[in-house]
Amino acid sequence: MPITINGQDVAVPTDPRTSLLDFLRDSLHLSGTKKGCNQGACGACTVLVEGERILSCLALAVQYDGRSITSVEGLAQSGELHxxxxxxxxxxxxxxxxxxxxxxxxxxxxxxxxxxxxxxxxxxxxxxxxxxxxxxxxxxxxxxxxxxxxxxxxxxxxxxxxxxxxxxx
Ligand code: FES
Ligand code: FES
CATH class of the missing domain: 1.10.150.120 ([2Fe-2S]-binding domain)
Structure with a gap:
């Protein structure tokens, strides 16, 4: 199953060690989500999984197979800021x-x-x-x-x- 990122389906990474943060930034070029500490201490990498906040630096992208992720790039709707x-x-x-x-x-x-x-x-x-x-x-x-x-x-x-x-x- 794909992961849905900001409404778009994308294939999960082939390397199961890829963090959700690196997947967003390096593979999908969604650089809005920031890498601060990369160890769960600063919150800069927070994204939403079906409305729940998670630290994407501590999550593996493959864990979210079939789930829907919203990053900061997905907050504005129809050109209107959240x-x-x-x-x-x-x-x-x-x-x-x-x-x-x-x-x-x-x-x-x-x-x-x-x-x-x-x-x-x-x-x-x-x-x-x-x-x-x-x-x-x-x-x-x-x-x-x-x-x-x-x-x-x-x-x-x-x-x-x-x-x-x-x-x-
Ligand atoms: S990058 Fe600091 S909590 Fe994830
Ligand atoms: S760290 Fe600069 S605006 Fe918060």
């Missing part, structure tokens, strides 16, 4: 931009997790059906995505504007 991309522009949510694709994909996956009631380390009510994305929840849930320059507060503001309203119970 609302979170627009909010990043409005809130100065990037400086160098290296972390931005991972931040965007991670935040979209994170909002889905909160909607499904998945708790974080700071969630008080572990039985809630959905979790409200308070300031503390947002910072905790996005703590796996590092911004090394100066955009952290703008990133959080953009995510809060776009995703927190969505997830309020």
């Amino acid at each position: 609302p979170l991309q627009q909010a990043f522009i409005e809130h100065d949510g990037f400086q160098c931009g290296y972390c931005t694709p991972g931040q965007l994909c991670s935040a979209i996956g994170m909002a889905n997790e909160a909607k499904r009631g998945l708790p974080s380390a700071v969630t008080a009510d572990l039985t809630a059906d959905t979790v409200s994305l308070t300031h503390d929840e947002l910072r905790e849930r996005m703590s796996g995505n590092l911004c090394r320059c100066g955009a952290h507060n703008g990133i959080i503001a953009a995510i809060a504007e776009t995703c927190a309203a969505d997830s309020a119970p």
Whole structure:
């Protein structure tokens, strides 16, 4: 079975050791997904698998045979930026931009997790059906995505504007 990447079916790589990150960047030339640490520590390589966020540097491409992946290149639809991309522009949510694709994909996956009631380390009510994305929840849930320059507060503001309203119970 092929992997679907941003709506296009592509054959899985012949070398089963190929990470999903290297497959996206080196084979498909989708260089939006960034390689920061290549060991699961920075979040720059985050992509979405059917709405769930994963670190593509820690994933083998062959694991996703038959699955549907969205990278940053697939977020805009019909020439329109995703609302979170627009909010990043409005809130100065990037400086160098290296972390931005991972931040965007991670935040979209994170909002889905909160909607499904998945708790974080700071969630008080572990039985809630959905979790409200308070300031503390947002910072905790996005703590796996590092911004090394100066955009952290703008990133959080953009995510809060776009995703927190969505997830309020
Ligand atoms: S490149 Fe994957 S977490 Fe840093
Ligand atoms: S915008 Fe430069 S690392 Fe985040």
